[in-house]
Amino acid sequence: MRIYADNAATTKVDNRVLEKMMPFFCEMYGNPSSVHSAGQEVKAAIDEARQQVADAIGCESKEIYFTAGGSEADNWAIKGIAKKYASKGKHIISTKIEHHAVLHALDALKKDGYEITLLDVDSEGFINLEELEKAIRPDTILITVMFANNETGVMEPIAEIGRIAKEHKVLFHTDAVQAVGHVPVNVKEMNIDMLSMSAHKFNAPKGVGALYVRKGIIMPNLIDGGGQEKGRRAGTENTAAIVGMGEAIKIAVENxxxxxxxxxxxxxxxxxxxxxxxxxxxxxxxxxxxxxxxxxxxxxxxxxxxxxxxxxxxxxxxxxxxxxxxxxxxxxxxxxxxxxxxxxxxxxxxxxxxxxxxxxxxxxxxxxxxxxxxxxxxxxxxxxxxx
Amino acid sequence: MYSDKVMDHFTNPRNVGEIPDADGVGEVGNEKCGDIMRIYLKIDNNVITDVKFKTYGCGAAVATSSMATELIKGKPLEEALKLTNKAVVEALDGLPPVKIHCSVLAEEAIKAAIADYLTKKGLDPKLFGIDLKACTGCCDSCHE
Known part of the structure; x- marks a missing residue:
C-alpha cells in the first residue's frame, strides 16, 4: 500500500487528461506552425488549451504564454521586467517566503546591481500591507509576491497587493504555482500583471506551465527563434503536454x-x-x-x-x-x-x-x-x- | 538514497538507550544543525562491556550511531580509540556524500565518551591521542 500525501511536490496525471493527450503522440503529431492540415489541427488544439488556461484565471487567451513550467515562468517574469525597466529603476520588492525559483532569480539580479527588498511575514506567514506600501520607492519596478506558499499553504492578500501596486503604478507578478487549479484566481479582479503557473500541480504532466502577461506589457524574448508564443518563447510547442494542461485546468476549475x-x-x-x-x-x-x-x-x-x-x-x-x-x-x-x-x-x-x-x-x-x-x-x- | 545496511540500522538500531551508572558519557552536535549523539559506556578492566546511545537526527545519524556502537562493543579501549568514521561508513556499505558528517559525529561521540571516562579517572585524554575537534554537528566545523 502507498499513500501519496505529497501533492504540493507533484500530482498524478488525471486519466481523463492522459486520454486527451494520447492522440498527440502518434496520430496528431503535426507541427502547429505547419500550413498543412496535419499541423493546423494541432494548432487548433493548442489554441483551445490556451483558451482553457485563460478562462481559468480570467484573462484573454493572447495573454497566456506557455513555458516549460513554473520556474521558467518565474524567471522570465522577474528577469524580463528587470531588464526591460532597468532604466526606470532597479528596485524590486518580494517576500522572505518565496519559492527558490523567485528568490534565486532575485539573487541573480542582485549581482547585476538590482536592489531587492524582502518583506518579513508574521507568525502565520502573512505579509504586512503597510510595510509593503512603505517599501515602494520611485525606482521600484516590480512587486513579486507568491499567491500561496508551498510549505505551509498560507495565501497572501493578493487582491490588496494588486490594488496597492496599481495605485503606485508598479508592476505586480505573483507565483501562483500552488494556487491555480485549487483556489479561485482572477487576474483582472485581483489586478495581477503577471502570473506563473505549473501544470503538474493540478493533475497535468510535468514539463509544462504558463506565464500570464497582461496585454500592454511587452516582455523581452525568453528564447529567440521561430514565431511560437508570439516569437517571445521560440521552439516547437510541447503539444501533448499543453493539451493536457488545458484539459486538466478545465477539470480543476469545474470541480x-x-x-x-x-x-x-x-x-x-x-x-x-x-x-x-x-x-x-x-x-x-x-x-x-x-x-x-x-x-x-x-x-x-x-x-x-x-x-x-x-x-x-x-x-x-x-x-x-x-x-x-x-x-x-x-x-x-x-x-x-x-x-x-x-x-x-x-x-x-x-x-x-x-x-x-x-x-x-x-x-x-x-x-x-x-x-x-x-x-x-x-x-x-x-x-x-x-x- | 541509503544502502540496505543503513536502512537496517536505522529501522532496527542496536544499543539504543541509556546506562544510568555509565563510566563515560559523551555528547556531540547540537539541535540547531539537526544532529546530536550521546554515547554511554560501561568499562571494565579497560574493556567496553556495554555501550548505549541516544541520537537526534536524520536516518544516517541513527544508523552511524548504531553501527559505531556495534563496532566498539566488547572491545578494549585502545581498539575503540582507533575507530574511524571511514570504518563506520564502510561497515554500512557507504553513505551519500552529504551524510559523511554523520559518521564523523559518531566517531567524535565515542571519543568524547572515552575522554569523559579518562578524565574521571584523573587521566588526560590528550595522552591517549584524543583530540576532540569540538564537533558542533555542523558540517562546516569538521569539513574545514
Missing part, C-alpha cells in the same frame, strides 16, 4: 468548489487529529482561513524530519519536510525560519499535501501511524528526556 470542500475536510481531520494525538507539536499551517485546502504542516519537536519521512515511507506514507537534511543544505526551510521557528522546530517539520485522490481511510491511517513513529523516534532522542 473546484466541491473538491476544495472535500480536501479541506481531510486536511482539517489530519491536521487537528495529529495536533491532538501527538504531544509537543507546533502547527505551521496558518489557523486563518486564508490557506490552501490541501496543505497540513506541523513540527514534531525533539525529532528530525528526515527520520520521520523515512519511517513513514516504510509504512507506505509519502510526505515531505523542511529539515536541513531533506533540503540538502545546512539550514532548514527558509519559509519556516521566516515564520519565526527556531532551527530545532523547523528540523522537525512534516508537510502533508492532499488532493482529490486522497481518501478518509488514508487520513485515518496516517493518524494511526504517525503518533507511533513520533513516540519511537522520541524514545531515541536525547532531547526528549531533557525537555
Amino acid at each position: 473546484m468548489e466541491e473538491e476544495s470542500k472535500k480536501v479541506s475536510y481531510l486536511r482539517d481531520k489530519l491536521l487537528n487529529g495529529l495536533m491532538e494525538r501527538i504531544p509537543e507539536c507546533k502547527q505551521n499551517t496558518p489557523k486563518s482561513q486564508n490557506r490552501l485546502p490541501g496543505i497540513a504542516n506541523l513540527s514534531l519537536k525533539y525529532i528530525e524530519g528526515e527520520s520521520i519521512l523515512l519511517m513513514m515511507d516504510i509504512k507506505g506514507i509519502c510526505a515531505s519536510s523542511g529539515s536541513a537534511c531533506t533540503s540538502g543544505s545546512l539550514d532548514p526551510s527558509h519559509v519556516l525560519l521566516a515564520l519565526g521557528l527556531d532551527h530545532g522546530t523547523a528540523h522537525g517539520s512534516v508537510r502533508f499535501s492532499l488532493d482529490r485522490f486522497n481518501t478518509e481511510e488514508e487520513v485515518d491511517y496516517i493518524l494511526e501511524e504517525l503518533p507511533k513513529i513520533a513516540e519511537r523516534l522520541r524514545a531515541m532522542s536525547p532531547l526528549w528526556n531533557k525537555r
Whole structure:
C-alpha cells in the first residue's frame, strides 16, 4: 500500500487528461506552425488549451504564454521586467517566503546591481500591507509576491497587493504555482500583471506551465527563434503536454468548489487529529482561513524530519519536510525560519499535501501511524528526556 | 538514497538507550544543525562491556550511531580509540556524500565518551591521542 500525501511536490496525471493527450503522440503529431492540415489541427488544439488556461484565471487567451513550467515562468517574469525597466529603476520588492525559483532569480539580479527588498511575514506567514506600501520607492519596478506558499499553504492578500501596486503604478507578478487549479484566481479582479503557473500541480504532466502577461506589457524574448508564443518563447510547442494542461485546468476549475470542500475536510481531520494525538507539536499551517485546502504542516519537536519521512515511507506514507537534511543544505526551510521557528522546530517539520485522490481511510491511517513513529523516534532522542 | 545496511540500522538500531551508572558519557552536535549523539559506556578492566546511545537526527545519524556502537562493543579501549568514521561508513556499505558528517559525529561521540571516562579517572585524554575537534554537528566545523 502507498499513500501519496505529497501533492504540493507533484500530482498524478488525471486519466481523463492522459486520454486527451494520447492522440498527440502518434496520430496528431503535426507541427502547429505547419500550413498543412496535419499541423493546423494541432494548432487548433493548442489554441483551445490556451483558451482553457485563460478562462481559468480570467484573462484573454493572447495573454497566456506557455513555458516549460513554473520556474521558467518565474524567471522570465522577474528577469524580463528587470531588464526591460532597468532604466526606470532597479528596485524590486518580494517576500522572505518565496519559492527558490523567485528568490534565486532575485539573487541573480542582485549581482547585476538590482536592489531587492524582502518583506518579513508574521507568525502565520502573512505579509504586512503597510510595510509593503512603505517599501515602494520611485525606482521600484516590480512587486513579486507568491499567491500561496508551498510549505505551509498560507495565501497572501493578493487582491490588496494588486490594488496597492496599481495605485503606485508598479508592476505586480505573483507565483501562483500552488494556487491555480485549487483556489479561485482572477487576474483582472485581483489586478495581477503577471502570473506563473505549473501544470503538474493540478493533475497535468510535468514539463509544462504558463506565464500570464497582461496585454500592454511587452516582455523581452525568453528564447529567440521561430514565431511560437508570439516569437517571445521560440521552439516547437510541447503539444501533448499543453493539451493536457488545458484539459486538466478545465477539470480543476469545474470541480473546484466541491473538491476544495472535500480536501479541506481531510486536511482539517489530519491536521487537528495529529495536533491532538501527538504531544509537543507546533502547527505551521496558518489557523486563518486564508490557506490552501490541501496543505497540513506541523513540527514534531525533539525529532528530525528526515527520520520521520523515512519511517513513514516504510509504512507506505509519502510526505515531505523542511529539515536541513531533506533540503540538502545546512539550514532548514527558509519559509519556516521566516515564520519565526527556531532551527530545532523547523528540523522537525512534516508537510502533508492532499488532493482529490486522497481518501478518509488514508487520513485515518496516517493518524494511526504517525503518533507511533513520533513516540519511537522520541524514545531515541536525547532531547526528549531533557525537555 | 541509503544502502540496505543503513536502512537496517536505522529501522532496527542496536544499543539504543541509556546506562544510568555509565563510566563515560559523551555528547556531540547540537539541535540547531539537526544532529546530536550521546554515547554511554560501561568499562571494565579497560574493556567496553556495554555501550548505549541516544541520537537526534536524520536516518544516517541513527544508523552511524548504531553501527559505531556495534563496532566498539566488547572491545578494549585502545581498539575503540582507533575507530574511524571511514570504518563506520564502510561497515554500512557507504553513505551519500552529504551524510559523511554523520559518521564523523559518531566517531567524535565515542571519543568524547572515552575522554569523559579518562578524565574521571584523573587521566588526560590528550595522552591517549584524543583530540576532540569540538564537533558542533555542523558540517562546516569538521569539513574545514
